[in-house]
Amino acid sequence: MASKVSLKVKGKAKAGKGPKSKEQSTCELVKEWTTWAMKKTKVITHYGFIPLVILIGMNSEPKPHLYQLLSPV
Amino acid sequence: MPLPSSREMGSSASHAAAPPSPAPVAPPPTPPVGFAHLLPQNTKENGDGKGAPAKVDWLDLPCPVPYEELQREALMSLKPELFEGLRFDFMKMLNQRFALSHSVIMGSTEVPSQSSDVIKVPSAHYEFGANFLDPKLMLIGRVLTDGRMNARVRCDLTDNLALKIHAQLTNEPHFSQGMFQFDYKGKDYRSLFQLGNNAFYGANYIQSVSPNLSLGGEIFWIGHQRKSGIGFAARYNTDKMVATAQVATTGIVGLSYVQKISEKVSLASDFMYNQMSRDVTSTFGYDYILRQCRLRGKIDTNGVVSALLEERLNMGVTLLLSAEIDHAKKDNKFGFGLTVGE
Numbered sequence: 308m309a310s311k312v313s314l315k316v317k318g319k320a321k322a323g324k325g326p327k328s329k330e331q332s333t334c335e336l337v338k339e340w341t342t343w344a345m346k347k348t349k350v351i352t353h354y355g356f357i358p359l360v361i362l363i364g365m366n367s368e369p370k371p372h373l374y375q376l377l378s379p380v
Numbered sequence: 381m382p383l384p385s386s387r388e389m390g391s392s393a394s395h396a397a398a399p400p401s402p403a404p405v406a407p408p409p410t411p412p413v414g415f416a417h418l419l420p421q422n423t424k425e426n427g428d429g430k431g432a433p434a435k436v437d438w439l440d441l442p443c444p445v446p447y448e449e450l451q452r453e454a455l456m457s458l459k460p461e462l463f464e465g466l467r468f469d470f471m472k473m474l475n476q477r478f479a480l481s482h483s484v485i486m487g488s489t490e491v492p493s494q495s496s497d498v499i500k501v502p503s504a505h506y507e508f509g510a511n512f513l514d515p516k517l518m519l520i521g522r523v524l525t526d527g528r529m530n531a532r533v534r535c536d537l538t539d540n541l542a543l544k545i546h547a548q549l550t551n552e553p554h555f556s557q558g559m560f561q562f563d564y565k566g567k568d569y570r571s572l573f574q575l576g577n578n579a580f581y582g583a584n585y586i587q588s589v590s591p592n593l594s595l596g597g598e599i600f601w602i603g604h605q606r607k608s609g610i611g612f613a614a615r616y617n618t619d620k621m622v623a624t625a626q627v628a629t630t631g632i633v634g635l636s637y638v639q640k641i642s643e644k645v646s647l648a649s650d651f652m653y654n655q656m657s658r659d660v661t662s663t664f665g666y667d668y669i670l671r672q673c674r675l676r677g678k679i680d681t682n683g684v685v686s687a688l689l690e691e692r693l694n695m696g697v698t699l700l701l702s703a704e705i706d707h708a709k710k711d712n713k714f715g716f717g718l719t720v721g722e
Contacts, residue, residue: 349556353549356531357521360510364478367512371474379472 436591441568444594447584448572450615453622454636457648457667460676460688462702464488467717479721481509481522487715498711527551540565579603592618598628631655644669683708696721 365371445452465487473479485507488500509522518534533545544561559576569587576582579602586596593616601608611628619640626634631654638648650663665678677687686704693699700717 349549349558352531352547353529356519356529357508357510357523360512360519360521361480363519364475364510364512367475367477367514369475371478375472375474376480379470 441588441591443565443568444570444586444588444596445615446563446570446572447586447596447598447613450586450596450613450626451624451634451636451650453638453646454624454648454650457638457646457676458636458650458663458665458678460686460702462686462688462704462713463700463715463717464702464704464713465715467700467715469717469719469721471719471721473721477513479511479513481507481511481721483507483509496709498709578605586613592616682706690719 361376365373365376463485465485467487468484469481470483471479471481483506484504486504487502489503491499491501493499505525507522507524509520511521512519516536518532520530520532522530527550529547529549531545531547531549533543535543537543542563542565544563545559546561547556547558549556549558557577559574559580561572561574564571569585571585572583574580574582580600581603582598582600584596584598586594588594593614596613596615598611598613599609609628609630611626611630611632613624613626615622615624617623621640622636622638624634624636626632633653633655634651636648636650638646640646646667646669648665648667650661650665652661653659660681662681663678665676668675673689673691675687675689677685679685684704684706687702689699689701691699691701698719700715700719702713702715702717704713706712
């Protein structure tokens with residue numbers, strides 16, 4: 308008898324959760340995506356910002372030469 | 381009495397409208413100096429040549445300084461970049477707009493400790509940076525040998541709207557910070573809105589209410605710690621002095637006063653009261669801007685005396701000497717350095 312009751316309770320709990328989980332999952336999905344996007348942006352900025360500045364600088368007028376990037380003079 | 385012709389006076393036609401009066405009743409005006417000769421009416425009305433105080437045009441007030449830079453004169457004099465150890469900076473301009481910078485810093489950094497002892501850890505690092513400065517776009521990036529990166533972007537979206545991004549990224553998780561700021565400059569006001577990580581939202585607004593006085597306020601909200609605050613600030617400046625006052629609900633009251641004694645000398649003082657930590661600090665400092673060097677020094681009510689000397693030895697070579705003596709904690713910091721390039 309006890310096992311039957313427990314099964315019934317489980318069934319009810321699952322049914323109650325059904326319609327709620329859809330709403331929660333959209334909010335959670337949006338949060339997950341923004342967190343994933345921010346993490347990727349952080350890694351990209353960390354490694355790519357200075358190469359980006361150098362690229363923009365080397366293409367600005369008047370164009371500096373490549374050796375000027377490395378030599379101390 | 382014929383008016384002196386402009387040919388005789390040898391100056392612009394407007395000067396001809398200001399005749400030196402022969403009658404003994406009105407005193408003769410003093411000879412015009414500087415821009416005075418371009419103002420025909422004033423020399424006629426006031427004999428002393430000083431000019432009446434200009435009528436205030438309440439619809440044409442000057443644009444105020446940004447809210448963050450309210451105390452910039454005081455901060456320039458009283459909070460110079462003191463350092464400990466050796467510092468070598470080399471800035472190489474590849475272009476008018478593009479520059480690379482190399483920096484070597486060797487010294488001790490303080491580690492925050494619970495006890496009153498000061499714990500210093502020796503550290504040495506090399507910092508590489510790239511700057512791109514355009515009138516519309518400014519990109520500054522700096523990276524250190526331990527992986528920390530500092531990036532600043534400033535972009536003028538329109539004539540009045542600017543976007544600033546500041547990010548400090550580290551390899552350790554949860555220690556990185558980022559901030560976006562939208563800055564709008566109106567005719568006689570400025571407003572700013574900022575978003576940061578940890579759900580930080582802030583906004584501030586400053587308005588000129590008279591040619592010398594500007595008032596502003598700010599509000600911020602930190603989501604993760606559920607903290608918010610409101611602050612108000614006022615700034616009164618003339619050609620010779622700047623006085624500012626700031627009050628915030630975080631319990632901070634700050635006042636500062638800077639007096640420009642001459643082109644080369646200015647004196648500054650600062651008062652800060654923190655209600656949360658019951659901390660009161662008052663600072664007095666001086667700033668000498670001479671031809672070959674710049675010397676800034678200050679003395680504090682916490683018993684700290686410090687000075688920073690920047691001496692231009694040669695074209696492009698600057699020697700830096702920094703000293704900070706803390707009598708209360710018996711912690712002395714001395715530093716020397718060289719800056720090559722701009």
